[in-house]
Amino acid sequence: MLRLTEIKLPLDHTPEDLPAAILAKLGIPASDLVQFTIYRRGFDARKRSDILLVYSLDVEVKNEERLLKKFAADHRVKPTPDMTYQYVAQAPTELKSRPVVIGMGPCGFMAALTLAQMGFKPIVLERGKAVRERTQDTWDLWRQGKLDPESNVQFGEGGAGTFSDGKLHSQIKDPKFHGRKVLQEFIKAGAPEEIMYISKPHIGTFRLVGMVEKIREEIIALGGEIRFSARVDDIATVRDAEGNGRVTGVKLASGEVIATDHVVLAVGHSARDTFEMLYNTGVYVEAKPFSIGVRIEHPQAMIDKARFGKFAGHPILGAADYKLVHHASNGRTAYSFCMCPGGTVVAATSEEGRVVTNGMSQYSRNERNANSGLVVNVTPEEDFPGHPLAGIGFQRELESLAFSAGGSNYNAPVQRVGDFLKGKPSTQLGHVTPSYTPGVTPTDLRKCLPKYVVNAIREALPAFDRQITGYAMEDAVLTGVETRTSSPVRVKRGDDFQSINTRGLYPAGEGAGYAGGIFSAGVDGIKVAEAVALDMTGGTAAT
Numbered sequence: 268m269l270r271l272t273e274i275k276l277p278l279d280h281t282p283e284d285l286p287a288a289i290l291a292k293l294g295i296p297a298s299d300l301v302q303f304t305i306y307r308r309g310f311d312a313r314k315r316s317d318i319l320l321v322y323s324l325d326v327e328v329k330n331e332e333r334l335l336k337k338f339a340a341d342h343r344v345k346p347t348p349d350m351t352y353q354y355v356a357q358a359p360t361e362l363k364s365r366p367v368v369i370g371m372g373p374c375g376f377m378a379a380l381t382l383a384q385m386g387f388k389p390i391v392l393e394r395g396k397a398v399r400e401r402t403q404d405t406w407d408l409w410r411q412g413k414l415d416p417e418s419n420v421q422f423g424e425g426g427a428g429t430f431s432d433g434k435l436h437s438q439i440k441d442p443k444f445h446g447r448k449v450l451q452e453f454i455k456a457g458a459p460e461e462i463m464y465i466s467k468p469h470i471g472t473f474r475l476v477g478m479v480e481k482i483r484e485e486i487i488a489l490g491g492e493i494r495f496s497a498r499v500d501d502i503a504t505v506r507d508a509e510g511n512g513r514v515t516g517v518k519l520a521s522g523e524v525i526a527t528d529h530v531v532l533a534v535g536h537s538a539r540d541t542f543e544m545l546y547n548t549g550v551y552v553e554a555k556p557f558s559i560g561v562r563i564e565h566p567q568a569m570i571d572k573a574r575f576g577k578f579a580g581h582p583i584l585g586a587a588d589y590k591l592v593h594h595a596s597n598g599r600t601a602y603s604f605c606m607c608p609g610g611t612v613v614a615a616t617s618e619e620g621r622v623v624t625n626g627m628s629q630y631s632r633n634e635r636n637a638n639s640g641l642v643v644n645v646t647p648e649e650d651f652p653g654h655p656l657a658g659i660g661f662q663r664e665l666e667s668l669a670f671s672a673g674g675s676n677y678n679a680p681v682q683r684v685g686d687f688l689k690g691k692p693s694t695q696l697g698h699v700t701p702s703y704t705p706g707v708t709p710t711d712l713r714k715c716l717p718k719y720v721v722n723a724i725r726e727a728l729p730a731f732d733r734q735i736t737g738y739a740m741e742d743a744v745l746t747g748v749e750t751r752t753s754s755p756v757r758v759k760r761g762d763d764f765q766s767i768n769t770r771g772l773y774p775a776g777e778g779a780g781y782a783g784g785i786f787s788a789g790v791d792g793i794k795v796a797e798a799v800a801l802d803m804t805g806g807t808a809a810t
Protein backbone atom coordinates (compact mmCIF):
# COMPACT_ATOMS: atom_id res chain seq x y z
CA MET A 268 0.00 0.00 0.00
CA LEU A 269 1.24 3.51 -0.84
CA ARG A 270 0.44 6.71 1.02
CA LEU A 271 0.05 9.73 -1.23
CA THR A 272 0.02 13.06 0.59
CA GLU A 273 -0.75 16.67 -0.38
CA ILE A 274 -3.25 15.77 -3.11
CA LYS A 275 -5.13 19.06 -3.56
CA LEU A 276 -8.57 19.35 -5.16
CA PRO A 277 -11.17 22.13 -5.34
CA LEU A 278 -13.80 22.27 -2.59
CA ASP A 279 -16.58 21.16 -4.92
CA HIS A 280 -14.74 18.36 -6.74
CA THR A 281 -16.60 15.25 -7.87
CA PRO A 282 -15.97 11.73 -6.45
CA GLU A 283 -14.30 10.76 -9.75
CA ASP A 284 -11.70 13.50 -9.32
CA LEU A 285 -10.02 11.52 -6.54
CA PRO A 286 -9.02 8.41 -8.55
CA ALA A 287 -8.17 10.70 -11.45
CA ALA A 288 -5.77 12.63 -9.20
CA ILE A 289 -4.13 9.36 -8.10
CA LEU A 290 -3.60 8.20 -11.69
CA ALA A 291 -2.20 11.61 -12.64
CA LYS A 292 0.14 11.73 -9.64
CA LEU A 293 1.53 8.21 -10.15
CA GLY A 294 1.36 8.29 -13.95
CA ILE A 295 -0.38 4.90 -14.14
CA PRO A 296 -3.35 3.60 -16.17
CA ALA A 297 -6.72 3.07 -14.43
CA SER A 298 -6.23 -0.70 -14.69
CA ASP A 299 -3.26 -0.46 -12.24
CA LEU A 300 -5.31 1.15 -9.47
CA VAL A 301 -6.80 -1.62 -7.29
CA GLN A 302 -8.44 0.51 -4.56
CA PHE A 303 -7.90 3.50 -2.28
CA THR A 304 -9.10 4.91 1.04
CA ILE A 305 -8.92 8.42 2.45
CA TYR A 306 -6.41 8.52 5.30
CA ARG A 307 -6.78 12.25 6.03
CA ARG A 308 -8.78 15.16 4.60
CA GLY A 309 -8.03 18.73 5.55
CA PHE A 310 -8.40 22.04 3.83
CA ASP A 311 -6.17 24.91 2.91
CA ALA A 312 -8.02 28.20 3.47
CA ARG A 313 -5.01 30.50 3.22
CA LYS A 314 -6.44 31.89 -0.03
CA ARG A 315 -10.07 32.58 0.84
CA SER A 316 -11.03 32.94 -2.82
CA ASP A 317 -9.69 29.47 -3.62
CA ILE A 318 -10.13 27.09 -0.67
CA LEU A 319 -8.73 23.65 -1.47
CA LEU A 320 -9.29 20.21 0.04
CA VAL A 321 -6.00 18.49 0.86
CA TYR A 322 -5.99 14.69 0.92
CA SER A 323 -3.68 11.94 2.15
CA LEU A 324 -4.72 8.69 0.46
CA ASP A 325 -3.81 5.04 1.04
CA VAL A 326 -3.61 3.48 -2.38
CA GLU A 327 -3.36 -0.16 -3.48
CA VAL A 328 -1.75 -0.42 -6.91
CA LYS A 329 -0.14 -2.99 -9.15
CA ASN A 330 3.66 -2.69 -9.41
CA GLU A 331 4.06 -1.00 -6.02
CA GLU A 332 7.82 -1.67 -5.83
CA ARG A 333 8.40 -0.04 -9.21
CA LEU A 334 6.43 3.06 -8.17
CA LEU A 335 8.28 3.35 -4.87
CA LYS A 336 11.56 3.37 -6.80
CA LYS A 337 10.23 5.89 -9.29
CA PHE A 338 9.13 8.27 -6.47
CA ALA A 339 12.04 7.54 -4.09
CA ALA A 340 12.91 11.25 -3.85
CA ASP A 341 9.28 12.43 -3.46
CA HIS A 342 8.19 12.70 0.20
CA ARG A 343 4.58 12.71 -0.95
CA VAL A 344 4.73 9.06 -2.06
CA LYS A 345 5.75 6.62 0.68
CA PRO A 346 4.81 3.11 1.83
CA THR A 347 1.78 3.17 4.17
CA PRO A 348 3.01 2.36 7.70
CA ASP A 349 1.51 -0.54 9.65
CA MET A 350 -0.93 1.19 12.01
CA THR A 351 -2.50 -1.90 13.57
CA TYR A 352 -2.68 -1.72 17.35
CA GLN A 353 -0.69 -4.50 19.07
CA TYR A 354 -1.50 -5.40 22.67
CA VAL A 355 1.67 -5.49 24.75
CA ALA A 356 0.64 -8.27 27.12
CA GLN A 357 -2.02 -10.82 27.98
CA ALA A 358 -3.20 -11.36 31.54
CA PRO A 359 -2.64 -14.78 33.10
CA THR A 360 -5.84 -16.79 33.65
CA GLU A 361 -5.45 -16.48 37.44
CA LEU A 362 -5.03 -12.79 38.35
CA LYS A 363 -3.29 -12.23 41.73
CA SER A 364 -4.79 -8.75 42.06
CA ARG A 365 -6.88 -6.49 39.84
CA PRO A 366 -5.73 -3.06 38.71
CA VAL A 367 -7.82 -0.12 39.93
CA VAL A 368 -8.55 2.86 37.68
CA ILE A 369 -9.64 6.06 39.46
CA GLY A 370 -11.78 8.24 37.20
CA MET A 371 -13.89 7.41 34.16
CA GLY A 372 -12.96 10.33 31.90
CA PRO A 373 -11.34 9.68 28.50
CA CYS A 374 -8.04 8.76 30.15
CA GLY A 375 -9.61 6.42 32.70
CA PHE A 376 -12.01 4.71 30.29
CA MET A 377 -9.35 4.17 27.61
CA ALA A 378 -6.99 2.77 30.28
CA ALA A 379 -9.74 0.51 31.65
CA LEU A 380 -10.85 -0.62 28.19
CA THR A 381 -7.30 -1.47 27.10
CA LEU A 382 -6.64 -3.33 30.36
CA ALA A 383 -9.94 -5.20 29.99
CA GLN A 384 -9.09 -6.13 26.39
CA MET A 385 -5.83 -7.66 27.64
CA GLY A 386 -7.75 -9.66 30.27
CA PHE A 387 -6.85 -7.67 33.41
CA LYS A 388 -10.45 -7.12 34.62
CA PRO A 389 -9.93 -3.58 36.00
CA ILE A 390 -12.04 -2.05 38.75
CA VAL A 391 -13.04 1.51 37.80
CA LEU A 392 -13.93 3.90 40.63
CA GLU A 393 -15.77 7.05 39.58
CA ARG A 394 -16.87 9.67 42.13
CA GLY A 395 -19.71 10.96 39.94
CA LYS A 396 -22.84 9.27 38.61
CA ALA A 397 -23.57 7.28 35.43
CA VAL A 398 -23.78 9.57 32.42
CA ARG A 399 -27.61 9.83 32.08
CA GLU A 400 -28.14 10.75 35.74
CA ARG A 401 -25.17 13.06 35.55
CA THR A 402 -26.72 14.83 32.55
CA GLN A 403 -29.78 15.62 34.70
CA ASP A 404 -27.62 17.01 37.50
CA THR A 405 -25.62 19.14 35.07
CA TRP A 406 -28.82 20.58 33.59
CA ASP A 407 -29.99 21.43 37.12
CA LEU A 408 -27.09 23.88 37.37
CA TRP A 409 -27.64 25.26 33.89
CA ARG A 410 -31.41 25.69 34.29
CA GLN A 411 -31.97 26.30 37.97
CA GLY A 412 -28.60 27.29 39.42
CA LYS A 413 -28.51 24.09 41.55
CA LEU A 414 -25.04 22.49 41.82
CA ASP A 415 -24.28 18.90 42.85
CA PRO A 416 -20.57 19.01 43.77
CA GLU A 417 -20.16 15.28 42.99
CA SER A 418 -22.11 15.16 39.71
CA ASN A 419 -21.58 18.00 37.26
CA VAL A 420 -19.68 19.14 34.15
CA GLN A 421 -16.37 18.00 35.65
CA PHE A 422 -17.35 14.87 37.60
CA GLY A 423 -19.18 11.76 36.49
CA GLU A 424 -19.05 9.04 33.86
CA GLY A 425 -17.34 10.31 30.70
CA GLY A 426 -15.26 12.88 32.57
CA ALA A 427 -14.88 16.55 31.85
CA GLY A 428 -15.21 16.26 28.09
CA THR A 429 -18.70 14.72 28.02
CA PHE A 430 -20.54 18.02 27.72
CA SER A 431 -18.19 19.54 25.21
CA ASP A 432 -17.58 20.22 21.57
CA GLY A 433 -15.85 16.84 21.44
CA LYS A 434 -12.94 18.18 19.43
CA LEU A 435 -10.51 15.38 18.88
CA HIS A 436 -7.53 17.03 17.23
CA SER A 437 -4.27 17.31 19.03
CA GLN A 438 -0.68 18.08 18.20
CA ILE A 439 0.82 15.29 20.28
CA LYS A 440 3.48 13.06 18.73
CA ASP A 441 2.01 9.61 18.25
CA PRO A 442 4.63 7.33 16.69
CA LYS A 443 2.88 4.15 17.86
CA PHE A 444 -0.56 5.15 16.51
CA HIS A 445 -2.25 5.02 19.92
CA GLY A 446 -4.45 7.87 18.70
CA ARG A 447 -5.77 5.63 15.97
CA LYS A 448 -6.88 3.13 18.58
CA VAL A 449 -8.69 5.92 20.47
CA LEU A 450 -10.55 6.90 17.29
CA GLN A 451 -11.32 3.26 16.38
CA GLU A 452 -12.79 2.62 19.83
CA PHE A 453 -14.84 5.84 19.59
CA ILE A 454 -16.23 4.77 16.19
CA LYS A 455 -17.08 1.30 17.57
CA ALA A 456 -18.97 3.10 20.33
CA GLY A 457 -20.96 5.26 17.89
CA ALA A 458 -18.80 8.21 16.82
CA PRO A 459 -19.13 9.23 13.16
CA GLU A 460 -16.66 7.35 10.87
CA GLU A 461 -15.34 10.63 9.49
CA ILE A 462 -13.41 11.24 12.73
CA MET A 463 -10.89 8.77 11.32
CA TYR A 464 -9.95 10.93 8.38
CA ILE A 465 -11.03 14.57 8.67
CA SER A 466 -8.26 16.79 9.98
CA LYS A 467 -10.22 18.47 12.77
CA PRO A 468 -12.79 15.94 13.89
CA HIS A 469 -15.43 16.63 16.54
CA ILE A 470 -18.26 14.58 18.03
CA GLY A 471 -20.49 16.99 19.94
CA THR A 472 -22.17 16.45 23.29
CA PHE A 473 -25.19 14.38 22.32
CA ARG A 474 -23.22 11.53 20.72
CA LEU A 475 -20.56 11.54 23.42
CA VAL A 476 -23.13 10.53 26.01
CA GLY A 477 -24.17 7.40 24.05
CA MET A 478 -20.55 6.51 23.29
CA VAL A 479 -19.54 6.58 26.92
CA GLU A 480 -22.33 4.11 27.75
CA LYS A 481 -21.19 1.71 25.01
CA ILE A 482 -17.59 1.82 26.25
CA ARG A 483 -18.82 1.10 29.76
CA GLU A 484 -20.75 -1.94 28.45
CA GLU A 485 -17.66 -3.29 26.72
CA ILE A 486 -15.45 -2.93 29.79
CA ILE A 487 -18.06 -4.85 31.83
CA ALA A 488 -18.49 -7.53 29.12
CA LEU A 489 -14.74 -8.14 29.27
CA GLY A 490 -14.84 -8.76 33.01
CA GLY A 491 -14.20 -5.21 34.27
CA GLU A 492 -16.23 -3.58 37.02
CA ILE A 493 -17.41 0.02 37.16
CA ARG A 494 -18.60 1.68 40.31
CA PHE A 495 -20.25 5.10 40.40
CA SER A 496 -20.56 7.42 43.41
CA ALA A 497 -17.30 5.78 44.48
CA ARG A 498 -14.96 8.60 45.40
CA VAL A 499 -11.43 7.58 46.38
CA ASP A 500 -10.53 9.49 49.53
CA ASP A 501 -7.22 7.86 50.34
CA ILE A 502 -4.40 5.88 48.76
CA ALA A 503 -2.92 3.27 51.09
CA THR A 504 0.86 3.17 50.82
CA VAL A 505 3.86 1.79 52.68
CA ARG A 506 6.84 4.17 52.78
CA ASP A 507 10.46 4.08 53.87
CA ALA A 508 12.27 6.79 55.84
CA GLU A 509 13.10 8.71 52.63
CA GLY A 510 9.44 8.89 51.68
CA ASN A 511 9.63 6.35 48.85
CA GLY A 512 6.92 3.77 48.91
CA ARG A 513 4.43 1.64 47.09
CA VAL A 514 0.68 1.42 46.80
CA THR A 515 -1.19 -1.27 48.71
CA GLY A 516 -4.76 -0.20 48.06
CA VAL A 517 -7.34 2.56 47.88
CA LYS A 518 -9.95 3.73 50.39
CA LEU A 519 -13.37 4.93 49.26
CA ALA A 520 -15.46 7.69 50.83
CA SER A 521 -17.74 4.89 52.13
CA GLY A 522 -14.80 3.54 54.17
CA GLU A 523 -14.38 0.44 52.00
CA VAL A 524 -10.76 -0.50 51.24
CA ILE A 525 -9.80 -2.24 47.98
CA ALA A 526 -6.40 -3.92 48.06
CA THR A 527 -4.34 -3.58 44.88
CA ASP A 528 -0.75 -3.09 43.71
CA HIS A 529 -1.64 -1.07 40.60
CA VAL A 530 -3.63 2.18 40.62
CA VAL A 531 -4.20 4.36 37.55
CA LEU A 532 -4.83 7.90 38.77
CA ALA A 533 -6.94 9.55 36.04
CA VAL A 534 -8.83 12.11 38.12
CA GLY A 535 -8.88 15.15 35.79
CA HIS A 536 -7.87 18.73 36.54
CA SER A 537 -10.71 19.56 38.94
CA ALA A 538 -10.15 16.89 41.61
CA ARG A 539 -8.75 19.44 44.05
CA ASP A 540 -9.59 17.43 47.16
CA THR A 541 -7.84 14.41 45.62
CA PHE A 542 -4.70 16.44 44.89
CA GLU A 543 -4.70 17.58 48.53
CA MET A 544 -5.09 13.96 49.67
CA LEU A 545 -2.20 12.83 47.43
CA TYR A 546 0.03 15.58 48.77
CA ASN A 547 -0.84 14.72 52.37
CA THR A 548 -0.19 11.01 51.71
CA GLY A 549 3.34 11.85 50.57
CA VAL A 550 2.89 11.36 46.81
CA TYR A 551 5.21 13.74 44.94
CA VAL A 552 3.15 16.62 43.50
CA GLU A 553 4.47 19.87 42.02
CA ALA A 554 2.86 23.11 40.83
CA LYS A 555 2.65 23.69 37.08
CA PRO A 556 1.69 26.60 34.80
CA PHE A 557 -1.80 26.93 33.32
CA SER A 558 -3.86 29.79 31.89
CA ILE A 559 -6.74 31.98 33.03
CA GLY A 560 -9.06 34.45 31.36
CA VAL A 561 -12.56 34.64 29.88
CA ARG A 562 -14.82 33.14 27.16
CA ILE A 563 -15.52 35.39 24.20
CA GLU A 564 -18.64 35.13 22.01
CA HIS A 565 -19.22 36.46 18.49
CA PRO A 566 -21.84 35.72 15.85
CA GLN A 567 -20.68 32.49 14.13
CA ALA A 568 -21.66 33.97 10.75
CA MET A 569 -19.07 36.70 11.24
CA ILE A 570 -16.31 34.16 11.98
CA ASP A 571 -17.38 32.05 8.94
CA LYS A 572 -17.24 35.09 6.66
CA ALA A 573 -13.83 36.18 7.98
CA ARG A 574 -12.33 32.71 7.62
CA PHE A 575 -14.01 31.36 4.48
CA GLY A 576 -15.12 34.43 2.50
CA LYS A 577 -17.54 33.42 -0.27
CA PHE A 578 -17.37 29.78 0.87
CA ALA A 579 -18.88 30.62 4.30
CA GLY A 580 -21.56 28.06 5.12
CA HIS A 581 -20.18 25.41 2.74
CA PRO A 582 -21.26 22.01 4.15
CA ILE A 583 -17.78 20.44 3.86
CA LEU A 584 -16.17 23.30 5.77
CA GLY A 585 -18.87 23.52 8.45
CA ALA A 586 -18.77 26.26 11.07
CA ALA A 587 -15.35 27.93 11.06
CA ASP A 588 -12.93 27.75 13.95
CA TYR A 589 -9.86 29.83 14.72
CA LYS A 590 -6.64 29.75 16.68
CA LEU A 591 -5.05 33.04 17.72
CA VAL A 592 -1.96 33.98 19.73
CA HIS A 593 -0.65 37.36 20.87
CA HIS A 594 2.58 38.01 22.79
CA ALA A 595 1.69 41.01 24.95
CA SER A 596 4.09 43.79 25.98
CA ASN A 597 3.82 42.76 29.66
CA GLY A 598 5.52 39.45 28.82
CA ARG A 599 2.33 37.37 28.91
CA THR A 600 0.86 35.38 26.05
CA ALA A 601 -2.86 35.74 25.31
CA TYR A 602 -4.39 33.02 23.14
CA SER A 603 -7.65 31.45 22.07
CA PHE A 604 -8.37 28.18 23.87
CA CYS A 605 -10.82 25.34 23.20
CA MET A 606 -12.72 27.24 20.51
CA CYS A 607 -16.28 25.92 20.01
CA PRO A 608 -17.83 26.85 16.65
CA GLY A 609 -21.64 27.19 16.73
CA GLY A 610 -21.82 26.33 20.41
CA THR A 611 -22.66 27.65 23.85
CA VAL A 612 -20.74 28.87 26.87
CA VAL A 613 -21.38 26.58 29.83
CA ALA A 614 -21.26 26.83 33.61
CA ALA A 615 -18.43 24.45 34.51
CA THR A 616 -17.91 24.75 38.24
CA SER A 617 -17.63 21.71 40.49
CA GLU A 618 -17.50 23.70 43.71
CA GLU A 619 -20.19 25.67 45.50
CA GLY A 620 -19.95 29.46 45.47
CA ARG A 621 -17.76 29.55 42.38
CA VAL A 622 -18.24 30.43 38.72
CA VAL A 623 -16.16 28.81 35.95
CA THR A 624 -16.74 28.98 32.20
CA ASN A 625 -16.08 26.55 29.36
CA GLY A 626 -17.68 25.81 25.98
CA MET A 627 -19.59 23.04 24.24
CA SER A 628 -21.43 22.32 20.97
CA GLN A 629 -23.58 19.70 19.38
CA TYR A 630 -22.28 17.74 16.37
CA SER A 631 -24.18 20.10 14.03
CA ARG A 632 -22.44 23.17 15.50
CA ASN A 633 -25.40 25.25 14.45
CA GLU A 634 -25.93 27.58 17.41
CA ARG A 635 -25.85 31.27 16.64
CA ASN A 636 -22.60 32.14 18.49
CA ALA A 637 -18.97 31.08 18.20
CA ASN A 638 -17.23 30.92 21.57
CA SER A 639 -13.66 30.47 22.67
CA GLY A 640 -11.57 30.77 25.78
CA LEU A 641 -9.40 33.89 25.64
CA VAL A 642 -6.73 33.14 28.18
CA VAL A 643 -3.35 34.28 29.46
CA ASN A 644 -0.56 32.09 30.81
CA VAL A 645 0.20 32.07 34.56
CA THR A 646 3.14 30.39 36.27
CA PRO A 647 3.92 29.14 39.78
CA GLU A 648 7.11 31.22 39.89
CA GLU A 649 5.38 34.54 39.20
CA ASP A 650 1.73 34.13 40.16
CA PHE A 651 1.24 31.47 42.85
CA PRO A 652 4.63 30.76 44.43
CA GLY A 653 5.51 28.83 47.54
CA HIS A 654 3.46 25.62 47.69
CA PRO A 655 2.84 22.75 45.27
CA LEU A 656 -0.93 23.23 45.63
CA ALA A 657 -0.93 27.05 45.51
CA GLY A 658 -2.40 27.06 41.98
CA ILE A 659 -5.62 25.58 43.38
CA GLY A 660 -6.00 28.48 45.84
CA PHE A 661 -5.28 30.93 43.03
CA GLN A 662 -8.03 29.38 40.84
CA ARG A 663 -10.49 29.26 43.74
CA GLU A 664 -10.00 32.93 44.56
CA LEU A 665 -10.80 34.06 41.00
CA GLU A 666 -13.78 31.69 40.74
CA SER A 667 -15.20 33.07 44.02
CA LEU A 668 -14.73 36.65 42.81
CA ALA A 669 -16.56 35.73 39.59
CA PHE A 670 -19.39 34.19 41.66
CA SER A 671 -19.91 37.43 43.59
CA ALA A 672 -19.46 39.64 40.51
CA GLY A 673 -22.18 37.55 38.82
CA GLY A 674 -24.65 38.11 41.70
CA SER A 675 -23.86 35.11 43.96
CA ASN A 676 -26.42 32.88 42.26
CA TYR A 677 -24.27 31.08 39.63
CA ASN A 678 -24.94 33.80 37.07
CA ALA A 679 -21.69 34.71 35.34
CA PRO A 680 -20.19 38.21 35.11
CA VAL A 681 -20.13 39.49 31.52
CA GLN A 682 -18.84 42.60 29.76
CA ARG A 683 -19.11 43.93 26.21
CA VAL A 684 -15.78 44.01 24.40
CA GLY A 685 -16.29 47.72 23.66
CA ASP A 686 -16.68 48.50 27.38
CA PHE A 687 -13.81 46.18 28.35
CA LEU A 688 -11.48 48.00 25.94
CA LYS A 689 -12.58 51.41 27.27
CA GLY A 690 -12.18 50.25 30.88
CA LYS A 691 -15.79 50.92 31.87
CA PRO A 692 -18.34 48.51 33.38
CA SER A 693 -21.10 47.16 31.14
CA THR A 694 -24.61 48.01 32.25
CA GLN A 695 -26.39 46.37 29.33
CA LEU A 696 -25.61 44.09 26.39
CA GLY A 697 -25.79 44.67 22.65
CA HIS A 698 -26.80 42.47 19.72
CA VAL A 699 -24.64 39.45 20.71
CA THR A 700 -26.72 37.52 23.24
CA PRO A 701 -24.59 35.57 25.72
CA SER A 702 -25.40 31.86 25.77
CA TYR A 703 -24.28 31.11 29.35
CA THR A 704 -27.02 29.80 31.63
CA PRO A 705 -28.53 30.05 34.25
CA GLY A 706 -27.91 33.76 33.50
CA VAL A 707 -25.44 36.62 33.26
CA THR A 708 -24.77 39.93 35.01
CA PRO A 709 -23.28 42.83 33.02
CA THR A 710 -20.42 44.23 35.07
CA ASP A 711 -16.70 44.99 35.06
CA LEU A 712 -14.49 41.92 34.63
CA ARG A 713 -11.63 43.70 36.37
CA LYS A 714 -13.44 42.62 39.56
CA CYS A 715 -12.41 39.02 39.03
CA LEU A 716 -9.23 39.00 36.92
CA PRO A 717 -5.67 40.08 37.73
CA LYS A 718 -4.56 43.33 36.10
CA TYR A 719 -1.89 41.66 33.95
CA VAL A 720 -4.53 39.34 32.47
CA VAL A 721 -6.87 42.24 31.69
CA ASN A 722 -4.00 44.18 30.10
CA ALA A 723 -2.83 41.25 27.97
CA ILE A 724 -6.38 40.58 26.71
CA ARG A 725 -6.91 44.31 26.01
CA GLU A 726 -3.82 44.30 23.86
CA ALA A 727 -4.70 41.01 22.16
CA LEU A 728 -8.23 41.97 21.07
CA PRO A 729 -7.23 44.61 18.47
CA ALA A 730 -4.38 42.35 17.29
CA PHE A 731 -6.85 39.49 16.76
CA ASP A 732 -9.21 41.91 14.98
CA ARG A 733 -6.51 42.40 12.35
CA GLN A 734 -6.65 38.64 11.66
CA ILE A 735 -10.43 38.16 11.97
CA THR A 736 -12.25 41.34 11.00
CA GLY A 737 -14.82 42.13 13.68
CA TYR A 738 -13.10 40.17 16.46
CA ALA A 739 -12.92 43.28 18.67
CA MET A 740 -16.49 44.37 17.78
CA GLU A 741 -18.17 46.49 20.48
CA ASP A 742 -20.95 43.98 21.17
CA ALA A 743 -18.90 40.78 21.40
CA VAL A 744 -19.37 39.36 24.89
CA LEU A 745 -16.74 38.37 27.44
CA THR A 746 -17.88 35.94 30.16
CA GLY A 747 -15.74 35.21 33.22
CA VAL A 748 -13.88 33.32 34.45
CA GLU A 749 -12.06 30.60 32.54
CA THR A 750 -9.71 29.02 35.09
CA ARG A 751 -9.73 25.29 34.39
CA THR A 752 -7.67 25.30 31.21
CA SER A 753 -5.37 22.57 32.48
CA SER A 754 -4.25 21.10 35.77
CA PRO A 755 -2.61 23.41 38.32
CA VAL A 756 -0.43 20.47 39.44
CA ARG A 757 1.71 17.71 38.00
CA VAL A 758 1.78 14.35 39.78
CA LYS A 759 5.20 13.55 38.46
CA ARG A 760 5.89 10.15 36.98
CA GLY A 761 9.02 8.43 35.66
CA ASP A 762 9.72 6.72 32.34
CA ASP A 763 7.92 3.62 33.69
CA PHE A 764 4.75 5.78 34.06
CA GLN A 765 4.78 5.30 37.86
CA SER A 766 4.86 8.12 40.40
CA ILE A 767 8.48 9.07 41.04
CA ASN A 768 8.15 8.19 44.74
CA THR A 769 5.18 5.81 44.90
CA ARG A 770 5.47 2.53 42.99
CA GLY A 771 2.26 1.11 41.67
CA LEU A 772 0.66 4.57 41.31
CA TYR A 773 0.28 5.58 37.66
CA PRO A 774 -0.54 9.32 37.37
CA ALA A 775 -2.31 9.78 34.04
CA GLY A 776 -4.27 12.13 31.85
CA GLU A 777 -5.03 15.80 32.27
CA GLY A 778 -5.20 15.95 36.07
CA ALA A 779 -1.71 14.55 36.51
CA GLY A 780 -0.39 16.99 33.92
CA TYR A 781 0.16 14.49 31.09
CA ALA A 782 -2.61 15.39 28.64
CA GLY A 783 -4.66 18.33 27.46
CA GLY A 784 -7.92 17.39 25.81
CA ILE A 785 -10.02 14.31 25.13
CA PHE A 786 -7.81 12.76 22.48
CA SER A 787 -4.48 13.12 24.28
CA ALA A 788 -6.07 11.96 27.55
CA GLY A 789 -7.33 8.83 25.74
CA VAL A 790 -3.86 8.22 24.26
CA ASP A 791 -2.28 8.62 27.69
CA GLY A 792 -4.79 6.14 29.11
CA ILE A 793 -3.67 3.50 26.61
CA LYS A 794 0.02 4.13 27.31
CA VAL A 795 -0.50 3.82 31.05
CA ALA A 796 -2.60 0.65 30.61
CA GLU A 797 0.30 -0.85 28.65
CA ALA A 798 2.75 0.09 31.42
CA VAL A 799 0.48 -1.50 34.06
CA ALA A 800 0.01 -4.65 31.97
CA LEU A 801 3.75 -5.03 31.41
CA ASP A 802 4.48 -4.53 35.11
CA MET A 803 1.81 -7.07 36.09
CA THR A 804 3.21 -9.69 33.74
CA GLY A 805 6.88 -8.98 34.35
CA GLY A 806 7.22 -7.56 30.86
CA THR A 807 5.93 -10.64 29.04
CA ALA A 808 5.02 -9.72 25.48
CA ALA A 809 1.59 -10.58 24.13
CA THR A 810 1.33 -13.77 22.11
Ligand code: FAD
Pocket residue numbers: 369370371372373374375392393394395420421422423424425426427428429430431432433434435497498499500533534535536537538541605613615625626627775776777778782783784785786788
Ligand atom coordinates in the same frame (compact mmCIF):
# COMPACT_ATOMS: atom_id res chain seq x y z
P1 FAD B 1 -11.46 13.98 33.22
O1 FAD B 1 -12.19 13.91 31.94
O2 FAD B 1 -11.54 15.21 34.00
O3 FAD B 1 -11.95 12.74 34.09
C1 FAD B 1 -11.59 12.58 35.43
C2 FAD B 1 -12.65 11.75 36.14
O4 FAD B 1 -12.16 11.38 37.42
C3 FAD B 1 -13.95 12.52 36.37
O5 FAD B 1 -15.02 11.80 35.83
C4 FAD B 1 -14.04 12.64 37.90
O6 FAD B 1 -15.36 12.55 38.37
C5 FAD B 1 -13.22 11.46 38.36
N1 FAD B 1 -12.61 11.64 39.70
C6 FAD B 1 -11.94 12.73 40.15
N2 FAD B 1 -11.51 12.51 41.41
C7 FAD B 1 -11.92 11.28 41.75
C8 FAD B 1 -11.79 10.50 42.94
N3 FAD B 1 -11.13 10.96 44.02
N4 FAD B 1 -12.36 9.27 42.97
C9 FAD B 1 -13.04 8.78 41.89
N5 FAD B 1 -13.19 9.50 40.75
C10 FAD B 1 -12.63 10.71 40.68
N6 FAD B 1 -11.23 18.64 25.33
C11 FAD B 1 -11.16 18.39 24.02
O7 FAD B 1 -10.21 17.72 23.57
N7 FAD B 1 -12.12 18.85 23.15
C12 FAD B 1 -13.17 19.56 23.57
O8 FAD B 1 -14.01 19.94 22.76
C13 FAD B 1 -13.27 19.85 24.95
N8 FAD B 1 -14.30 20.58 25.44
C14 FAD B 1 -14.47 20.69 26.79
C15 FAD B 1 -15.63 21.28 27.27
C16 FAD B 1 -15.87 21.35 28.64
C17 FAD B 1 -17.15 21.95 29.12
C18 FAD B 1 -14.89 20.84 29.55
C19 FAD B 1 -15.13 20.91 31.03
C20 FAD B 1 -13.74 20.26 29.09
C21 FAD B 1 -13.51 20.18 27.70
N9 FAD B 1 -12.37 19.58 27.17
C22 FAD B 1 -12.27 19.34 25.82
C23 FAD B 1 -11.27 19.10 28.04
C24 FAD B 1 -11.41 17.59 28.24
O9 FAD B 1 -12.66 17.34 28.73
C25 FAD B 1 -10.34 17.07 29.17
O10 FAD B 1 -9.09 17.40 28.64
C26 FAD B 1 -10.44 15.56 29.33
O11 FAD B 1 -11.71 15.18 29.72
C27 FAD B 1 -9.40 15.06 30.32
O12 FAD B 1 -9.58 13.69 30.48
P2 FAD B 1 -9.16 12.93 31.81
O13 FAD B 1 -9.68 11.56 31.67
O14 FAD B 1 -7.71 13.12 32.03
O15 FAD B 1 -9.90 13.69 32.99
